[in-house]
Amino acid sequence: MKKTVLTIIVFIISFSSVMANEGMWFLMHIERLNHRDMQKMGLQLTPEEIYSINNQSLKDAIVQFNGGCTASIVSDSGLVLTNHHCGYSAIAELSTEEQNHLKNGFWAGSLEAEMKPESLYVRFFVRMDDVSERMLAQVNDSMSEKERQAALNKEIAKIEKENSEDGKYTVSVRSFYQGNEFYYFVYEDYKDVRLVGTPPESVGKFGGDTDNWEWPRHTGDFSLFRVYADENGKPADYSTDNVPLKAKYHLPVSIDGVKEDDFAMILGYPGRTNRWMPASGVEQNVNYAYPAWVEGSKLSMDVMKKYMDADESVNLMYASSYASIANYWKNRGGMITALTEHKTVEKKRKTESKFDKWANKKANKAAYGNVIENINNYYALTNEKAKQDNYLIGMLRSSKFAVLPYRIGSAFKQYLGANEAERKNLKPRLEAFIEDSYKDFYLPLEEEVLAKQLGLLASKSNYALPELVAEVGAKYDNDFSAYTEAIFDLSMFTTKEGALAFLEYPDEARLESDPLLKLSNELLDKYREKPEDLEQPTNDYEASFRLLVKGLRESGLSAIQYPDANSTLRLSYGKVRALPADKRNDANENNYTTFKGMIAKYKPNDSEFDLEQKMLDSYEKKDYGRYANEYGQLSINFLTDNDITGGNSGSPVVNGKGELIGLAFDGNIEAMAGDVIFDKDLQRTINVDIRYVLWLIDKYAGAKHIVDELTIVSGAK
Known part of the structure; x- marks a missing residue:
């Protein structure tokens, strides 16, 4: 066992320099796996400054926002920065036709003016640990998958109880590498979270569905909230007696901007990737599941839009739901195209063919011999069910x-x-x-x-x-x-x-x-429904998928050596990196966009590209102050080649010193298959430039008191 683990670690260390920025990594593994590579790219922090249990570190400023996004703590008074689309439902809930904060924006002039939505929480990460040996000691190869899961669940309950400190913490034991490793995560939840500020929808959602997953991009996708606690700094239900949380650590904010090849690190809670998915699973998604999802989503969007356009009150009711459906509609359609163009099924089949040869060698045949056959059989039996399930998902979601x-x-x-x-x-x-x-x-x-x-x-x-x-x-x-x-x-x-x-x-x-x-x-x-005729094939598939991942790691046949994302805190690293020159972008280099480019997209009375007159006037004045870039422009969005996925929305983008330079909010459509494969040439993360965020708060909204809360740093380069 120890020899196998050592082999894997050596492989990862040697492989990391080849794959560079691919992967979403555990913070506790940085020193062992990636730190040297990150230092070469520009990281100046030690592993202890990124992740520490006993001392303040970067991880203390990263929170999961309402279970589905990421946010960062940016002041010592619990100010939270995330995406506009992450705060969208809360902003919509707090809006009325008379005071439409979603449409017009909102900036609290004082703590008393900050607004509490009904249900909103942030989750702080406390610590994690490896419990693989303990968990795997509860199971054996003679168990069915149901028996195996029952035994694991029993041990999970024990571990979660042991580490919750009588309910003080939320504890979650999660499986990784398809059930070959297990870690537990300890969190602390704060439920009194209030809206501090949001730009108008014309800024926060500029470009709408048309620009979603597209570059060049010009979206001010951010919003601000604040965490409140009781007088002792502990989580508490909403009360007027609560006070702003005294943050353990908050991110300093750099206004020095970015340039090509600058180091960029993103921390957050990526929701779900399927990089280990077998070829037949990808094929099922491309030919059966995703087309049904796309068709069902588009149908619902068309009906919803008809009523939303006719009545502003209905528009407010359904704005968040529509945006969510539209996002996944475009995502799934792009996934079909990207996975097809990348020939993902064919590439995975080649790897699995090599694996099958390795698996049927005498030393491996007993454990791995039927793995590929069982997996392919399962998908063949479930293709039509997957199609129907996705029509049902479309219905149940909308x-x-x-x-x-x-x-x-x-x-x-x-x-x-x-x-x-x-x-x-x-x-x-x-x-x-x-x-x-x-x-x-x-x-x-x-x-x-x-x-x-x-x-x-x-x-x-x-x-x-x-x-x-x-x-x-x-x-x-x-x-x-x-x-x-x-x-x-x-x-x-x-x-x-x-x-x-x-x-x-x-x-x-x-x-x-x-x-x-x-x-x-x-x-x-x-x-x-779980049909009886699929019971045994499903059991065989689950066992075989776990063995496939184990065998691929053991044999060294897979280029993937990191665990799939599953809404646990991860780190991804890369660089500011341009795409090939694009005549649609007026910027000096195609790794950022400008206010000028945003104005060029302006369409009066268009639901996606309209702008307030005040925004047009601001462009004419060009009063960017200290937030201008080196060319005197106001940068809007910029590109990095980090590896992210859904759930990373709102994630802070930090430079080599751990200073905030932007917020991740989207990816480019060319790399839409990123949940399944990482394209080192095309994959990009689209980020809001923090200088644009600050300019909007300070110069545009006149809420300088919020900027004054931040720790602004400059002259670091």
Whole structure:
């Protein structure tokens, strides 16, 4: 075992200089694996200054923002900087038609003016440790995958309890390398987080869906929040008595700007990559899963846009949902193109062919001989199911009433089965649940989205449909508009009042006969279905995938030696790096964009490229002050070749001294396949230049008091 680990470490160390900036790395492994390579590229920090358990370090300024993005602490008073699109839902929630902060921007003039959305939290990373030996000691090769997972889950519960300090910390044990290694992570969550500032949507979302995943880019994608704590600096529920968090460490902010080949390091919580995915899995996504996702997303977007354009209140309700669907719609479409053009399936098949030869050598055959066969068999059996699952995902993500009846109906079943005393205790909680569930929706939009999604599922799926969908589709030639209109009229779940009334007059027969609940139950049951005929192939696949990853690492056949992203804190490093010259970009070098280029895209009254008159006037004045670049321009966005993915949105980009130079917010469409492969030539991260952020706060918004909170550094170069 020790010999194998040593071989892997030596391989990684020798390989790191070849792959340079590929990989999303654990902070605790920096010294062992990457530090020397990073120093050669320009890093001036020690490993201890990046990750330390006992002393303040860079990791103390990095937080996970509301579970899906990354943010950084930029002042000693808990000021949090993240992307505009990460704060989007909170900003929308705090907006009204009269005070539309999403549209017009918002800058709190004092602590008292900072605004608390209902549900928002940041998560600080405390420490991590390797528990692979302990976890793997609980399993053996004779176990089925279900038995294996049950044994692992039992040990996970013990480890999490041991390290939570009676609930003070959130502890998460995660598997890596497809279940071949395990680490636990300790976090501290703060739930009182308030909005401090946001630019208008015309700045924070400039370019909209058209520019999403595109370069040149001119988006001021940032927003500011603040973490509050009790008087002792501990996490606390919202209270007017809470005070700004005294930060353990905050990032200094550099206004020296960037140039080609400058070192750039990004820390954050990348959500999910699939770099180890087998060839057949990539092929399934390209030919079955992603096309269904793209088609379903576009259908929902078209329906939503129709109602959003007609009514500003509806636009506010659905702005965040629409943006999320649109982002993944473009992502999945780009993934299909990129993975096809990169011939990813063919390349992975070549590696797997080499692996299969290695696996069937006498010394390896017993453990690895059937791995490739089992994997390919599983994907062949699940291609059509994957297609249907993605049509269902599109429906469940975009249709409130595909899911809501199931959720509330499940609670109602519990209510029906309770005695009088239990009901008395349950009722106020259910009332609160219902009140929260029926906020911000527009019934005509919801009805049409569901009808169109049902029609798409019924007409395009080649897998066994939910019974109701098959029955209605056959009867009405896959036109579900009359059906959805009828069940929306008849169901108790289409209104808050109908759901609340059930608590006063609970009736089991009425619940079981509700037509919208029946549909919702069937949709969720179908999505979660695990057919018996796939039970053994699934077991064999899960075991074989784990062995494939283990064998690829053991044999040295894979160029990938880092774990897939899984929403745990990672570091990626690279350089400021231009793309080939592009006539659409007026900048001196195609590694940044300018205010001039932004104005050139301006389209009056266009939802994506409109600008406030104040912005146009600011360009004419060209009062950039200390935020101008060396050419007297105002830089907007810049490029690095870091390896990131979803979840890195809002991640700080720091220079070799650990000083903040920008915020990561997007990637370029040429490298859209980045979740599966890393393209060392084309992969780029698009970042907001911190000087543009500061100019917007200081010069444009006149909120200099916020800039004054920051630790600004200059003259470092």
